[in-house]
Amino acid sequence: MVTRRSLLLGGAGLAGPVAAAWGSRRARAAGPARTFTFGYDQPHETGYGFMADTFDKKLQELSGGTLMIRQFPTAALGQEPEMAQKIRTGDIDFAINSTANTATVVPQAGVFSLHYIFRDEGHLLRAVTNPGLNATFKKMIVDNTTGARSLGLMTLGFRNMYSKFTISSVRDIDGKKVRVQATKTEDAFFSAYHAVPIHMPFGQVYTSLQTGLVQIAENSNDIYLKNKHYEAAPVLSKTQHEANNNHLWMSQKTWESLTDEQRKWVQQAADFALPRAALKSLEYDAAAAKTLQGLRVRYHDQVDKQSFATLAAPLQGPQAESLGPYAVQLLTLVRNLK
Numbered sequence: 220m221v222t223r224r225s226l227l228l229g230g231a232g233l234a235g236p237v238a239a240a241w242g243s244r245r246a247r248a249a250g251p252a253r254t255f256t257f258g259y260d261q262p263h264e265t266g267y268g269f270m271a272d273t274f275d276k277k278l279q280e281l282s283g284g285t286l287m288i289r290q291f292p293t294a295a296l297g298q299e300p301e302m303a304q305k306i307r308t309g310d311i312d313f314a315i316n317s318t319a320n321t322a323t324v325v326p327q328a329g330v331f332s333l334h335y336i337f338r339d340e341g342h343l344l345r346a347v348t349n350p351g352l353n354a355t356f357k358k359m360i361v362d363n364t365t366g367a368r369s370l371g372l373m374t375l376g377f378r379n380m381y382s383k384f385t386i387s388s389v390r391d392i393d394g395k396k397v398r399v400q401a402t403k404t405e406d407a408f409f410s411a412y413h414a415v416p417i418h419m420p421f422g423q424v425y426t427s428l429q430t431g432l433v434q435i436a437e438n439s440n441d442i443y444l445k446n447k448h449y450e451a452a453p454v455l456s457k458t459q460h461e462a463n464n465n466h467l468w469m470s471q472k473t474w475e476s477l478t479d480e481q482r483k484w485v486q487q488a489a490d491f492a493l494p495r496a497a498l499k500s501l502e503y504d505a506a507a508a509k510t511l512q513g514l515r516v517r518y519h520d521q522v523d524k525q526s527f528a529t530l531a532a533p534l535q536g537p538q539a540e541s542l543g544p545y546a547v548q549l550l551t552l553v554r555n556l557k
Contacts (some may be wrong), residue, residue: 229238233529246538255312255473257288258296258305260421262445266375266500268292269317270467281484288313298420300324300401301470307366309472318372318464319400323361325505328356329404330539330546332443334531335524336553340376340501343462347372348494352552356466359545368474370467370489375439377459378436381448382428386456388523389413389530397435398424403457404538411530428452439463443501449516457520460527467493483534 257275259267268290275288296302296311299320305311307324322329337343346352353371359367380386381395392414401418409416410431418435427433428451436452442463443455466488474482512518539550 222322241502245386252285252287255286255288256291256296257313258291258294258302258311259315260294260297260299260302261292261343261442261545263290263292265441265502266373267465267495269499270315270373270492272498274467274488277389277491278396278484278488281487282481283537284349286481286484294422298422300420303367304325305469307364309366309470311441312470312473314468315373315465316468317400318466319402320375321360321466321468322400322402323405325542326403327359327363327546327549328466329402330549332400332402332404332408332461333535333538333550334408334460335528336550337377338383342556343374343377344497344501346421346553347374347464347497349552352549352556355545355548355552359549360466363545366471368469368471370386370469371493372464372466372502373463373493375442375463375500378437378439378461379443380437380458380460381443381452381455383452383454385517385519385532386458387521388526390399390526392435395434396432397437398427398433399437404542407534408460408531410479411534414488424448425486426501437461439500439504440511441503444507444511449511449514453515453555454517454519457510457518457522458524458527460524 257271259271261267271288271290279287296314297305299316300312300323302314303316303321303324305312305326318328318331322332337346356368356372380392384391386392389412392412394413394415396415396417397409397421399409399416406416419427424436425446425448428436428448436448437460440455443449449455469485477485508518535550539546
């Protein structure tokens with residue numbers, strides 16, 4: 220069982236001169252210090268930044284200060300699909316990607332874009348921190364791409380729809396243009412809702428909402444807040460239709476350049492940071508809902524989610540099957556989690 224206490228406790232390093240001596244010995248054994256590039260497309264003050272900070276601190280602790288990262292937030296190294304390609308060519312060492320954007324490289328990652336497969340936040344947190352589910356996801360990435368590997372999953376919470384009008388049921392998005400991530404999974408669900416899915420990079424969403432190129436966008440509360448999308452779309456409707464799941468890419472070229480011990484430190488740092496980032500992201504999301512209401516954003520929580528779920532449920536299995544065997548396996552693991 221994942222609990223707030225179990226995630227936040229543990230991992231406290233040695234203190235005082237014992238830690239200093241231990242770190243010094245490890246540093247000498249590991250060789251000269253090395254700094255890795257670490258990219259993500261959101262502001263540092265989000266779950267992405269928290270994950271990067273936590274990963275960096277743990278990696279430095281484990282390596283005695285010989286391994287560390289340099290962060291490039293807010294798409295400084297490109298939007299997520301672009302960073303995924305740079306990971307594969309070895310131009311970036313680490314990058315956080317949504318699983319939806321990862322589907323541009325490994326289509327089966329689109330399984331986490333299936334609508335209404337997570338019952339609530341507790342179920343979502345248990346899923347992304349489940350060892351078996353993480354192992355299956357990482358194997359799927361390695362088996363279906365070259366030049367990259369995944370170090371594990373996290374989440375930013377649920378995605379909600381936002382626009383200039385309230386969305387109380389599926390009828391309210393009938394015929395409306397909705398910005399979605401570029402996966403056939405999301406196309407299928409929004410088409411079933413009789414909406415018009417539109418693909419575009421995240422960085423274009425704000426302007427597109429302003430100009431009317433799209434009428435609806437969707438993301439987690441905190442991402443909506445931190446990117447000020449409420450200025451262009453001041454009504455957020457709590458649809459919770461899809462999880463905002465993510466994972467940590469690592470370049471295979473970088474992985475192969477490390478010793479076995481260094482690889483162990485990198486994976487241990489990821490295993491430490493990812494679940495804590497997921498938990499922190501859910502806290503950010505709850506806090507963002509309160510902040511948004513203080514900004515006079517209309518936070519509409521009276522949504523008939525069943526009107527969406529009724530249309531979504533029959534698509535879940537067939538969509539997973541169309542993606543491939545790993546997608547079916549991951550969906551089964553999610554459904555079987557208590």
